Amino acid sequence: MVIPVNQLRARGYRLTPQRLAILRVLNQVGTHRTPQEVYNLALKEIPGITEATVYRTLSFLTAQGLVLEAHVGNGQLVYECAEQVHHHLVCRACQATSMVDYADLQGVFRDLEQKTGYLIDSRHVALLGLCPDCQDKTEHTTNGKGER
Amino acid sequence: MVIPVNQLRARGYRLTPQRLAILRVLNQVGTHRTPQEVYNLALKEIPGITEATVYRTLSFLTAQGLVLEAHVGNGQLVYECAEQVHHHLVCRACQATSMVDYADLQGVFRDLEQKTGYLIDSRHVALLGLCPDCQDKTEHTTNGKGER
DNA sequence: TTGCTTATTGCAAATAGTTGCAATAACGAG
DNA sequence: CTCGTTATTGCAACTATTTGCAATAAGCAA
Incomplete structure (x- = not known):
């Protein structure tokens, strides 16, 4: 899958390493990921990334339609690519x-x-x-x- | 609406003032309620009730099928009667x-x-x-x- | 009514998620 | 390539939700 770089830039948003890393993480596997999982995986790519950034980025990407958000079962929020x-x-x-x-x-x-x-x-x-x-x-x- | 007292007792659960109050709160109005709203309203009936109890009771009642849980919009968890x-x-x-x-x-x-x-x-x-x-x-x- | 069993509560500590704000850095303009 | 604007991050404090555990009290039996 191609990360829609242009889409973001075209809308006036910036393409940061953090956002790329998180998109990459979500692209890696076809299944759901909890914010914590995303955080842990992103940490490998961007050692200094914070949980706050992960949470913010996930809802940002959701708002942009690049990522889908769902509540699975008990109330766990999970994310995955909007393929x-x-x-x-x-x-x-x-x-x-x-x-x-x-x-x-x-x-x-x-x-x-x-x-x-x-x-x-x-x-x-x-x-x-x-x-x-x-x-x-x-x-x-x-x-x-x-x-x- | 009748609170299904018997249903709970029949299954071996107990009918506590806290549970009754929370059911009453959810019955009062026909709309969704957040856990915080439920807590505030229940507080008027049971002055000592704690948030922990509200959260636990809401998921208990959901598990019992007496209450419905839904994620509305952004990720807010809300509850209402399972009428x-x-x-x-x-x-x-x-x-x-x-x-x-x-x-x-x-x-x-x-x-x-x-x-x-x-x-x-x-x-x-x-x-x-x-x-x-x-x-x-x-x-x-x-x-x-x-x-x- | 009294006592017993054990589900449920309250408390407090732990974990999850959010937010304000100053510092940083993306990226378009020159 | 350098500069300036301002979106985005990191940090730290804050709010929301969950959980362990001992104390409490429903509800059955006598």
Whole structure:
């Protein structure tokens, strides 16, 4: 993937080593990254980078549309590259995530836009649920705390 | 709305004044509440209640399905009563929210469940976008920072 | 009603995330 | 290449959220 250098500069923003490093980190792997993970990985490239910068850069990149932000499960904020439109299924028991490129969802969004007049830009929705494995496991202990 | 006292007790949990107060707070108004707001309101009923308890109770009630949790906009965690299945459209410019009781979304979820085997229990999805008003406003200044 | 078990709370310390501000450095202009 | 403007960073203080642990009190049984 090509880092959209020009996009940033064209909009009057600056292309700093910190931003490049963070983009590179997010490009490395195709999965979600928490701010802490991003920080640790970026630290290898930019030894002096701070957590504050990572947090600020992540929301900046999100605002610029270069990065997608999602709340996975319990409330963990995660980030990943805004390469293509896709969604996630997250198992609330085992935290497994599957990526869903679900065209139909887009269709529904489009309908919704027509009905409400909203312009929906959620290209990254995380849906909570139970994966097949955990459905089996929790069939008997519905409590989540054991039965005592 | 009736607080489902029995549900909690039946599952072996206890019905404490703190939990009742928090449920009452969330029942008072039909809108989202941040943990801080819940804390402030609960404080009026239970003078000694702590923030830790509020946070713990909110996630407890969420886990029990009595309360819905959603990330609105920027990453604010908000809670509200789990009265019925519905979703939200949140304008990322003016923070306006509209409630959507959108049966079609449920249909899509059902399809997804069939394809993936997941059991989806997201009954509260917040979709980000631009409301009609803000679309007009931002037509000219797409930057969000002025143009300088 | 009294006592017992143990889920839940409050407290305080720990961790996560945000923000103000002065110093730094990107990058366009000359 | 050098300079000036100002976006961005680092630092440190601050706010938000989580967690361990001992004390408390729900709710069952007698």
